[in-house]
Amino acid sequence: AQKVTQAQTEISVVEKEDVTLDCVYETRDTTYYLFWYKQPPSGELVFLIRRNSFDEQNEISGRYSWNFQKSTSSFNFTITASQVVDSAVYFCALSNFGNEKLTFGTGTRLTIIP
Amino acid sequence: DGGITQSPKYLFRKEGQNVTLSCEQNLNHDAMYWYRQDPGQGLRLIYYSQIVNDFQKGDIAEGYSVSREKKESFPLTVTSAQKNPTAFYLCASSIEIWRRGMNTEAFFGQGTRLTVV
Numbered sequence: 734a735q736k737v738t739q740a741q742t743e744i745s746v747v748e749k750e751d752v753t754l755d756c757v758y759e760t761r762d763t764t765y766y767l768f769w770y771k772q773p774p775s776g777e778l779v780f781l782i783r784r785n786s787f788d789e790q791n792e793i794s795g796r797y798s799w800n801f802q803k804s805t806s807s808f809n810f811t812i813t814a815s816q817v818v819d820s821a822v823y824f825c826a827l828s829n830f831g832n833e834k835l836t837f838g839t840g841t842r843l844t845i846i847p
Numbered sequence: 848d849g850g851i852t853q854s855p856k857y858l859f860r861k862e863g864q865n866v867t868l869s870c871e872q873n874l875n876h877d878a879m880y881w882y883r884q885d886p887g888q889g890l891r892l893i894y895y896s897q898i899v900n901d902f903q904k905g906d907i908a909e910g911y912s913v914s915r916e917k918k919e920s921f922p923l924t925v926t927s928a929q930k931n932p933t934a935f936y937l938c939a940s941s942i943e944i945w946r947r948g949m950n951t952e953a954f955f956g957q958g959t960r961l962t963v964v
Contacts (some may be wrong), residue, residue: 742887765948774951777892778881779939785950824889827949833878833897833941835953837889 735760737827739838746815747846754810754841756825762786764816767801767808770842772822784808785830815845849874853938854856860925860932860963868923868959870938877943879921893936893957897923897943914962916946925961933963 736759746752758767769781782792784801792799796813814820822842826846850924851872858861869871872879878897882890896915910929921940925932929960 737889761932768952770955775938776958776960778939780952780954783950783952830950832951833943833950834880834895835890837882837891839887839889845947 735762735765735827735829735836737825737838738814739823739837741841742839743842744844745844748783748817749814750838751811752815752843754782754812754823754825754843756808756810756838758806758825758827760829762829764801767827767834768826768828769799769808769810770824770826772824774821778791778824780797781810812843817845819843819847820845851938851940851954851956852961853936855959856957858959858961860961862963863927865924865926866932866961867927867960868936868938870921870923870956870958871919872921872938872940872954874940874954875918876940876954877918878941879915880939880941880964881905881911881913881921881923882937882939884937884958893923902955920932934962 738757765786767784770778772778798811800809823836824839824840828835854869865900880895881893884890891907894909894913896902938956938960941953942951
């Protein structure tokens with residue numbers, strides 16, 4: 734069985750602060766994929782990043798960065814210099830290779846206070 | 848523009864009635880999915896389909912049915928057997944793994960909010 738845990742239910746930070754969203758996963762497979770999605774108030778899930786289990790390099794995309802550590806089964810997401818438009822629910826998800834079914838965490842609601 | 852269209856955005860159903868949620872995609876994706884979202888529970892998979900005329904149950908299929916007669920369409924019927932149907936339903940699609948040799952990201956529609964009255 735696989736599981737994704739997002740222990741932070743809600744986070745509020747003041748605009749321009751940095752914020753890290755935690756994601757811890759469990760899987761027995763050696764090849765798997767991790768994802769982050771953003772859900773703005775409109776409801777649609779927006780894809781942010783995909784990372785396979787063999788690629789532990791950290792990734793940076795503008796103000797977003799991701800820290801993947803297999804040793805701790807974590808795939809954390811950091812937003813630098815947060816903006817009000819970053820306010821949303823963020824989901825971490827996992828799928829095993831060969832199976833597109835996604836297992837989602839319960840999400841973290843991020844509120845950026847102007 | 849390519850994408851996934853779900854309709855309607857809001858749906859009200861009386862207890863004991865079946866209701867069908869529409870999902871159409873023009874991304875030429877092979878695989879399609881239905882997820883249910885409840886507050887504090889994340890998304891849970893209801894059904895998925897990897898190819899036309901074939902589909903599999905997800906984690907919470909009881910009380911739901913689907914069909915996949917066309918590649919572009921994957922409608923979900925919420926039957927009267929579903930005990931607690933009030934939820935936000937999201938449809939998604941993705942390219943099949945065999946086309947890319949790796950898992951690919953899913954693209955989501957804007958969802959249908961179903962309320963039982």
